[in-house]
Amino acid sequence: MNLGPQVTDLRWILPNKVLRIKASDSGRLEGVRYSPDQLSNFLVERNNNSFEVKKTYLKAKTKITRKQVIIDKDAPNLYLAGKRTGLSDNIIMKLSYVFQWDISFVLDIRLGDTFTLIYADLYVASKKVKDGEILAAAYTSMGKNHTAIRYEGSGNRSNYYTPKGLSLRKEFIRDPVHFSHISSQFNLRRLHPIHNRVIPHRGIDYAAKHGTPVVAAGDGKITTSKQNSAKGKYLVLRHGQLYTTKYLHLSNFASNIEAGSSVVQGQVIGYVGSTGLATAPHLHYEFLVNGNHRNPRTVKQSKALPIPKSRLQDFHEKSSRFLTELSLIQGKAIYANAENNMEK
Incomplete structure (x- = not known):
């Protein structure tokens, strides 16, 4: 046919x-x-x-859902706390994507942190058939608040913005592997676990399960897609003339990923493995500026682009409702926690 x-x-x-x-x-x-x-x-x-x-x-109806996720000792990360709150795996992943440019879900999450979100679910005949999009979200940690509002800009493309209209999207995301933990930091005086001597560690190691997706930290072109005895299967991405990122010890490359391929930020390019000189599954991630290694955690990124002035008033009118709702949800949670503490 x-x-x-x-x-x-x-x-x-x-x-x-x-x-x-x-x-x-x-x-x-x-x-x-x-x-x-x-x-x-x-x-x-x-x-x-x-x-x-x-x-x-089929014509689907949209139902708005409001949730607050609290990080504590029983649920010390976003995934566990989200599941306890009743969030689907898909919504948890989407929430991590909303803040992926400003927050490292590996290093920045603390006990007592909260995530507040408003999202849409799609229903047909009173039955939920699909997760919708996150419309607004807030992350509060140690008194500091990060807020994201979904807004459809030019070309019918939706992005997330701060209450002032600045895009959350930046040149590079913080962690190229979601829901992992750092097993080795950027350290130029590190004692190598295999060679047992001081060898500069010019990147960050993200320990994760074998096969966990690895994504491109930014838009770019793959210049190297090879395998050797030390790096295992590895990729090198060029981001314009200034930046380069490297991804080592992969178990495999993603489909259609090869030297010369262009990739976009967040695209899956490979999978966590332990090829080459690796004692356990992890991603070794390097960040270079003008050919010089830099700590991916401390590299300064360019400022986010704002919503055009011509659309700023429309953005403020549409976002005000979500900002009010987020504040109300956060306020109720603070009141509930205070009552619980008084009862104790």
């Missing part, structure tokens, strides 16, 4: 999905029905000696 791009969905049928085929008594194909997801149906039906293609979409 070749009906052009209209039947592209049939080339990517996923496991556990149902494909319904209709045939005549003589065995002639009469039609095919396939639902790529819970919001769409794909139908191919015979019309004499040809086939007609239809794709229909």
Whole structure:
């Protein structure tokens, strides 16, 4: 069956999905029905000696959900605290993406920190069928507040902004591996665990499970995609004329990743492994400025671009509701915590 791009969905049928085929008594194909997801149906039906293609979409209703996630000793990271609060894996991951330019979820999270979020869920016939987008979120740590508001800018592209209209997006994200922990810091006087002598450690090691996705820290082009006995499988990305990032000890490269490929920030480029001189699965991540190694944690990034002045008033009008709701949720949590402390 070749009906052009209209039947592209049939080339990517996923496991556990149902494909319904209709045939005549003589065995002639009469039609095919396939639902790529819970919001769409794909139908191919015979019309004499040809086939007609239809794709229909179910009307989903949006339900706004408000949650607050508290980091404590029983749930010391975002994932555990989020699951305890009832968040899906998808929403937890999206929340980590919202603040990935300003917050290291490996180093910056502290006991007592809170995440407040407002997000949309999609329902069909009173049944939740899909996680929607995070509309607003706030992260509070040691008295400092980070706030993000989702806003659709030019070209119908949505991004997250501060209450003043500054984009949270920056040249580089803080951690190229989410939900990991740092096993070795940037240290020019580190004692090497294998060679047992002082060898400069010109990067950061992120320990994570074998196969954990590794993402590009920024937009760029892959200049090296190789493997050797020391670095294992590794990638080198060039970001313009000034910056270079390196990703070592990968278990494998992502599909279509090779020297010469262009990548965008946040794109999966490989997977955590222990190839080369590695004692356990981890990513060794290096950041270079003009060919010189720098600590990825302390490199200064360019200022975020603001919303154009022509759209700033519209942004403030639409964001004011979410800012008020975030404040109310945070205020109720503070009051509840105070009451609990008084009861103790």
